[in-house]
Amino acid sequence: MLKRRAFLNLSGARPAPANGYWQHISRRAMACRFEVTLPLGNANGVQVATAALDAVERLEAQLTIFRDDSEVSFINQHAAEQAVSVEPALFALLQCSQQIAAETGGVFDITSSPLSQCWGFLRREGRIPTPDEITAAMTFTGNDKLLFDEQARTIRFTQSGVKINLGSIGKGYALDCIAKQYRLGNALLSAGSSSFLALGRGAGNGWTVGVRHPEHQERRLAIVHLRDAALSTSGSEEQFFEYEGRRYGHIIDPRSGQPADRVTTVSVIAPSAALTDALATAFYVGGKELAEAYCAAHSDVLVLMVERGEAQPVLIGQSNHCEVEIIYE
């Protein structure tokens, strides 16, 4: 139970309870649940949200590596042989990924799929790879394996065996896309309970989203009131396997080829959901130092992190688009 609450980075009181109702329109996509939450009074909300969820399905069809006929699969099949022309929005997303990779010292890496594969996480069947398997997978990994031609809008891989996987940015990207394309008004968009994009101010003071405690599912670490901002969480509590008493999470450090284990959970708040998705993954791998370095160089990024072995979260950076209420046990 809650014993003490501290208000950090707060501008004021919690929002007053509203009298109305929310409608939640949701659908399975990208192996998780996408959901649009709107005030019940938004009469055409179901229609617009349904159209937006249709768009998410189209994005999934473009981005997935789990279907051979997606654009990303086409790139993975052919970019080692020749430069492959890329749809403009996807090209922008790939470049954005490269930029984040550069800004996180290569910790964010959309080419780490061979590593995830050798650890068995792509099929959610975790296994311990041999050192040779890891070494082999790492030869295909690294953002420097991707060559872009901005003029021609093409991508090429430096060698065969390289594969891109947008799993750590695609959900947030999809939320950003539908927010731009559909007039959802005051809405909270979410994907997989890990990516949120708040449009407007919810019931008044912001869209209220909890941050689930990674080890105690019935508890919260914090409550966040989001206004026109995104929030993403990374952790390994949902996807991991245990072997000989040790726990292996699904997020792999591309620098070592080993599952990252410095952080228990990290949430990032920033203007775009693609960015928060990518940064949450990067900071999960890179820990507090990376988050601090990144926030020192970028404004409007707030990080809530629990490092392994620590009981309490720390806040790094700042955001004008939210208030965070830390819940202490």
Added chain:
Amino acid sequence: MNLTDEQKEQGRRNFLKVLAGTPALAALGAAVAARGPLKGGPVKAAVIGTGGMGRGLIGQCQKEFIDLRAICDINPKRRGAIAESMVKAGWAEPKQYEDWREMLQKEDLEAVIIAVPLWAHAEIAIGCLDAGKHVLCEKMMAKTQADCQRMIEARDRNKRILEIGYQRYYNPVYQASYNNIVKQGVIGDVYFARLVWHRNGNWRRKEEPPTANFDPSKYGYPDWEHLVNWRLYKQYSEGLVAELGSHLLTATNWFFEAAPSAVYCTGGIARHNDGREVNDHVYATFEYPGGRTATFSSIESNAFEDHYEMFMGTKGTLILQNEIEVYLFPEGNETLTKVEVTKQTAAPIADSSATRAADAPGRTVNAAATPGQIDRNISYKNEIAEFCAAVRTGSAIRGGPEKAMKSAIAVVTANQSAEKHVRLDIPTTLS
């Protein structure tokens, strides 16, 4: 409508689901309701009829909207038990009356909630309206079209509010379904609705009379059996089509924006030939303008399907199950969209975590008691609160006797059709 668990889950992903919790104010009428009773104080009211329905309604009364001062029932045991439970629930001990007329004379009341057997609705509602009281009367409105008409006339001559207890009008799930789905054309043109209320049991109630020599004959019931099982006798009841079907039919009239023009009904006493007069199995086909049809079945021999309204449109199927779950199945593709409705509270709408699988339960940490999730009692709560708001502020009620009369006429005509074994045109209302 035999959905597998998987289909239900998929169907949920397409439409609306409403769950249990702790509701308070009305859905869209919340603002109206709040500014009413809060200013003028709770509406001074009494309940006539403390059987199952009256007890249920009292349980959904909120003290900030309604001041329940008195209760009335010809059964002293029931009204005593209700009075006791009200005190336990924090109400001042209500005055108890056997005679509603005496209660009207002695009590300072603004409004009356009526939950007596159907045949007595008109007499008591008109009496209360003529005494200057606003009336919330349980459905079905009255046993005959003439009685319905007289109730409306009494409302008009006394300039009082008369609402009939079709709580679906006050259910945010139905409001969302109509305003945000049907009216927006999400399921296209609807030519067929299937209305089902299936139970496996016996409608007959078993209850001991309050005293061994209890005599209800002065109230029109020859014996205790006819009082406690009034639903089974034609003098007092219009049977399953009225008690269950009229809810579904009224919702269909709402969603179709029309009333049925003809009906063919069959049925019989198939299972419980125990002296009852009303059918225990009924099957009715209601014809609506524009080539639209609604079928209603109510049986007492199988509960697999429970109760639902299913609207089958050219673009999708909308199912409202048990008044709380809603599923939407778009036509012609595998897309499955779920819509849920929750109450706005200060608690988080969702919880962020590592990415969870599509079938992960709940959107918040305490999914079993997620703040804001609502139960079907919300509709009764809203109904009473908005009725009180209407009394205080003159704000609009959602149903009203005109709509309720149309549904009542269709029910009565359906029963005539079953008796005559013939399709009957449904008379239009007199007004």
